[in-house]
Amino acid sequence: MNILKRLKYSIDRMIAVVVLLGFSPTVFAEVEKETGYNMPRDVSEEGHRITWLIEITMWFLVVLFILMIIWMAIAMFKHGENHEAQYDHGDAKKQVAIALTISTVIFVIVDGNLYVNAMIDLDEVFWNFKDIDCDPKEDETCKTVKIEINAHQWAWDARYAGEDKVFNTPDDIVTLNDLYVPVGQPVYVQLGSTDVIHSFNLPNFRVKQDAVPGNITPLRFQAKKTGEFDIGCAEHCGAFHYKMKGKLTVLSVEDYKDWAQQASRSSAVAFNADDNADARWGWPWVRYSTSGQKLESEQSVTDADAKGGE
Amino acid sequence: MGIQAEYQDLQPVHHTPTKFFYKYLWSTDHKVIARQFLWGGLIFLALGGLQAMFIRWQWAFPGEPVPVLGEIFFGDSGGVITPGHYTSLFTSHGLIMIFWAITPLMIGAFGNLTIPLLIGARDMAFPRLNAASFWTWALSGVMVLTSFMVPYGTAAGGWTTYPPVSGNVGSPGWGQSLFVLALFTTGTATIMGAINYTTTTIRLRAPGMTWMRMPLTVWGQFLTAALNVLFVPVLAAAGILLLLDRWFGTSFYVAGALSGGAAGDPILFQHLFWIFGHPEVYILILPAWGFVGDFVSYFSRKPHYWYKGSVYSMTAVTILSAVVYGHHMYTTGMSPLLGKSFMLLTLIISVPAELLFLNWLHTMYHGSMRKTVPMLFALGTIFVFGSGGLTGLPLATISTDLYLHATMFVVGHFHLTMASAAFLGTFGAIYYWMPKLFGTLANERLAKWHFWFSFIGLNGVFIGQLISGYAGQPRRLYDPFQYAFTEHLLGINQITSYFAFFLAFGQIFFVINWFKCVFGKKGACPDNPWGVGTLEWTVSNPPPVYNFAEIPTVYRGPYELSNPEVKEVLGRDWLGQAEIWPPEPEAPFEQSESEASK
Numbered sequence: 055m056n057i058l059k060r061l062k063y064s065i066d067r068m069i070a071v072v073v074l075l076g077f078s079p080t081v082f083a084e085v086e087k088e089t090g091y092n093m094p095r096d097v098s099e100e101g102h103r104i105t106w107l108i109e110i111t112m113w114f115l116v117v118l119f120i121l122m123i124i125w126m127a128i129a130m131f132k133h134g135e136n137h138e139a140q141y142d143h144g145d146a147k148k149q150v151a152i153a154l155t156i157s158t159v160i161f162v163i164v165d166g167n168l169y170v171n172a173m174i175d176l177d178e179v180f181w182n183f184k185d186i187d188c189d190p191k192e193d194e195t196c197k198t199v200k201i202e203i204n205a206h207q208w209a210w211d212a213r214y215a216g217e218d219k220v221f222n223t224p225d226d227i228v229t230l231n232d233l234y235v236p237v238g239q240p241v242y243v244q245l246g247s248t249d250v251i252h253s254f255n256l257p258n259f260r261v262k263q264d265a266v267p268g269n270i271t272p273l274r275f276q277a278k279k280t281g282e283f284d285i286g287c288a289e290h291c292g293a294f295h296y297k298m299k300g301k302l303t304v305l306s307v308e309d310y311k312d313w314a315q316q317a318s319r320s321s322a323v324a325f326n327a328d329d330n331a332d333a334r335w336g337w338p339w340v341r342y343s344t345s346g347q348k349l350e351s352e353q354s355v356t357d358a359d360a361k362g363g364e
Numbered sequence: 365m366g367i368q369a370e371y372q373d374l375q376p377v378h379h380t381p382t383k384f385f386y387k388y389l390w391s392t393d394h395k396v397i398a399r400q401f402l403w404g405g406l407i408f409l410a411l412g413g414l415q416a417m418f419i420r421w422q423w424a425f426p427g428e429p430v431p432v433l434g435e436i437f438f439g440d441s442g443g444v445i446t447p448g449h450y451t452s453l454f455t456s457h458g459l460i461m462i463f464w465a466i467t468p469l470m471i472g473a474f475g476n477l478t479i480p481l482l483i484g485a486r487d488m489a490f491p492r493l494n495a496a497s498f499w500t501w502a503l504s505g506v507m508v509l510t511s512f513m514v515p516y517g518t519a520a521g522g523w524t525t526y527p528p529v530s531g532n533v534g535s536p537g538w539g540q541s542l543f544v545l546a547l548f549t550t551g552t553a554t555i556m557g558a559i560n561y562t563t564t565t566i567r568l569r570a571p572g573m574t575w576m577r578m579p580l581t582v583w584g585q586f587l588t589a590a591l592n593v594l595f596v597p598v599l600a601a602a603g604i605l606l607l608l609d610r611w612f613g614t615s616f617y618v619a620g621a622l623s624g625g626a627a628g629d630p631i632l633f634q635h636l637f638w639i640f641g642h643p644e645v646y647i648l649i650l651p652a653w654g655f656v657g658d659f660v661s662y663f664s665r666k667p668h669y670w671y672k673g674s675v676y677s678m679t680a681v682t683i684l685s686a687v688v689y690g691h692h693m694y695t696t697g698m699s700p701l702l703g704k705s706f707m708l709l710t711l712i713i714s715v716p717a718e719l720l721f722l723n724w725l726h727t728m729y730h731g732s733m734r735k736t737v738p739m740l741f742a743l744g745t746i747f748v749f750g751s752g753g754l755t756g757l758p759l760a761t762i763s764t765d766l767y768l769h770a771t772m773f774v775v776g777h778f779h780l781t782m783a784s785a786a787f788l789g790t791f792g793a794i795y796y797w798m799p800k801l802f803g804t805l806a807n808e809r810l811a812k813w814h815f816w817f818s819f820i821g822l823n824g825v826f827i828g829q830l831i832s833g834y835a836g837q838p839r840r841l842y843d844p845f846q847y848a849f850t851e852h853l854l855g856i857n858q859i860t861s862y863f864a865f866f867l868a869f870g871q872i873f874f875v876i877n878w879f880k881c882v883f884g885k886k887g888a889c890p891d892n893p894w895g896v897g898t899l900e901w902t903v904s905n906p907p908p909v910y911n912f913a914e915i916p917t918v919y920r921g922p923y924e925l926s927n928p929e930v931k932e933v934l935g936r937d938w939l940g941q942a943e944i945w946p947p948e949p950e951a952p953f954e955q956s957e958s959e960a961s962k
Contacts, residue, residue, distance in 0.1 A: 088852055103763065107758075111764065112758070126725065126746065136732075138926075139732035142730070144668075145670050145673070161711075262766060262769060266697065267630060269697060293842075294842075
């Protein structure tokens with residue numbers, strides 16, 4: 055990126071921030087484009103773990119690949135037709151030991167690095183839902199933002215618990231292809247699907263998770279920067295799979311609070327108990343044990359609860 | 365009765381058929397069936413390749429009418445590929461390439477051709493089953509072609525055919541059903557073939573052809589056949605359940621709002637599919653590993669380095685391939701314990717793969733390399749399999765796969781391993797065994813042009829896909845430039861597409877060569893053009909119906925190359941597997957020797 059571009063980038067961002075602070079948070083600059091062939095900008099708190107692991111592995115692979123090419127080139131050009139072939143079956147103990155050693159060393163370094171780091175990352179973050187699964191109703195310090203997302207051909211429905219912090223009540227915020235999360239707070243998403251399998255894809259946060267009909271699947275991320283980012287679908291879900299695009303807006307903590315309060319109140323006002331049952335999709339929040347096994351639902355919500363609960 | 369006579373007695377010489385029907389259609393000769401599979405596979409390869417070009421066109425010039433061919437194939441939309449066309453294209457491209465191109469070419473054609481000839485058998489163990497296998501496969505091919513002509517078009521649920529998108533609601537009409545039925549049918553053909561290959565390899569090896577004297581080609585085919593026998597039935601089961609869902613309203617795979625309350629599970633299909641599907645990728649590469657293992661040794665004029673190690677590695681990969689399938693499903697929300705176990709097992713597979721690689725490299729090293737056409741293809745296979753295999757590591761690991769899963773990186777990775785490596789391996793084999801197939805050697809210059817176009821084209825296409833996938837481009841998008849994080853990738857996609865068109869253009873050299881070999885005037889072809897000691901080169905080109913007038917006795921492995929003693933006595937650097945060594949002194953020789961000693 056040259057200086058001019060960098061300058062434009064920062065000015066854009068400054069304007070964006072001004073706009074964000076001064077006006078309604080929904081008025082914001084276009085979703086920022088990416089450049090180059092690197093992974094897209096990482097705007098998440100934990101995505102650097104994945105970025106680092108992919109990048110270092112790529113370096114290992116490049117080195118191994120170059121070694122292979124050099125080896126092949128020597129064999130091709132130096133040990134060509136005019137070179138006398140060695141009569142060697144290569145099964146002496148020493149030769150076998152060398153082959154075993156080389157492959158073991160590569161395995162321990164490259165695969166070992168991948169395995170150990172992946173295990174740490176999964177246990178600490180990506181497959182750890184216990185640590186962030188607090189209940190904001192009981193726990194004042196709980197900062198986790200919980201969102202239920204229901205995928206269908208070809209859009210993402212999102213549901214927030216709203217001001218009463220309970221899912222499936224009239225003040226739930228429900229949006230279409232439009233997600234808001236606060237910066238610096240863990241976001242805990244549970245995904246479902248109405249029709250076919252979709253996959254909730256956030257490349258700028260380095261995560262994706264399938265949405266499977268008949269099942270609830272979890273995903274977590276945490277934004278480090280404000281801005282707008284694309285949500286993609288990463289599982290073939292029919293002819294218009296490519297049009298299944300959502301927008302994720304990361305707001306400052308205050309802006310998010312304002313938005314959530316406002317949205318939740320207007321939801322409560324607009325709530326109509328006689329609505330089509332489809333409008334009241336949603337599920338009781340699913341709890342996971344530390345080993346990731348599904349435990350039970352936090353609450354059991356029936357249609358009657360949703361209608362009457364205020 | 366000696367053991368030789370006993371073997372001969374067990375494999376009587378079939379009479380040579382004279383009627384057209386028995387000679388070319390219902391032939392039980394494994395070499396004819398190999399040629400049938402070769403023709404069939406090449407026709408479907410051309411079809412699948414054409415579909416790939418349409419997909420590449422769409423990614424380089426989204427929504428623009430396809431020049432020339434557009435009017436023929438997409439006339440209803442004025443030559444433009446619509447989203448509906450596109451989903452059908454990538455779905456049937458994958459299925460056709462795997463089940464109707466690579467499988468018949470590598471396994472149907474070369475399994476059939478090589479196993480009996482290389483182990484010293486007169487035919488397959490079950491020749492009629494062999495013929496039935498081809499015609500069952502051909503029937504399934506007709507089903508596939510028919511599926512393009514029914515209302516709502518052919519299958520469009522992705523090659524993986526995941527329900528519910530492949531169910532009634534996602535893919536209505538007969539196209540998807542026909543395709544699943546065709547998969548079941550071709551699966552039946554594959555099982556027939558695989559039973560034949562395993563039985564033949566176990567029962568019909570010539571006297572002295574021990575397991576550890578078999579060429580790696582036979583090992584590759586044998587292990588592939590073993591995997592086919594074990595795992596194709598799982599695919600067949602998955603397909604039948606899907607058809608029950610589609611036709612009779614069962615709900616094995618249906619859940620959510622579509623199920624009307626029935627408790628099926630779409631993930632069940634994924635488990636069944638990948639229990640088959642992961643061994644399948646090794647099914648498609650093991651034969652190529654066999655060819656490469658043989659060719660690097662033959663054309664480096666050097667024994668295969670640590671042959672037993674290669675055999676053990678291939679066997680280890682075969683066994684491990686059955687227990688790693690879960691790495692295709694990391695993002696489905698699988699149990700963390702299961703996911704982590706699959707990650708470890710998948711990473712372990714890289715140990716035997718590395719050993720195999722090292723053996724190939726060691727074999728070449730300090731050799732005397734002849735850069736013949738099959739050798740170029742073998743080197744190309746090693747190159748593309750190297751880049752493809754290495755890029756598999758971040759995909760095998762769960763946390764890195766969270767980013768890379770379902771991107772073009774995956775597409776580039778598996779096309780380098782099981783498409784490019786299989787492609788180059790197969791064509792190497794076609795050029796190598798052309799004398800056995802059609803009694804002539806292919807034109808070397810045309811073949812080398814074909815190699816360089818293919819090699820550069822394949823690498824350009826799939827390394828291009830690795831790059832765009834690394835940058836985050838998801839696979840299977842009709843217009844991949846919808847997102848802010850993919851918009852800038854149009855350029856690299858166009859370059860990739862130009863490589864694809866280059867690759868397609870280069871196939872013309874093969875087509876010319878092929879027709880010259882099959883229908884042209886056959887030039888003189890030496891009996892053993894490559895100077896190799898395996899059994900198939902002890903018989904004429906092409907071999908007689910019964911292969912071996914007398915079943916040979918085998919004394920050694922296939923890689924007795926550049927043995928200094930043999931060189932000194934025979935003046936050549938190879939020794940046949942069935943040659944007696946040291947040579948029994950002939951009478952005059954003995955005389956002169958005894959005279960000399962006097």
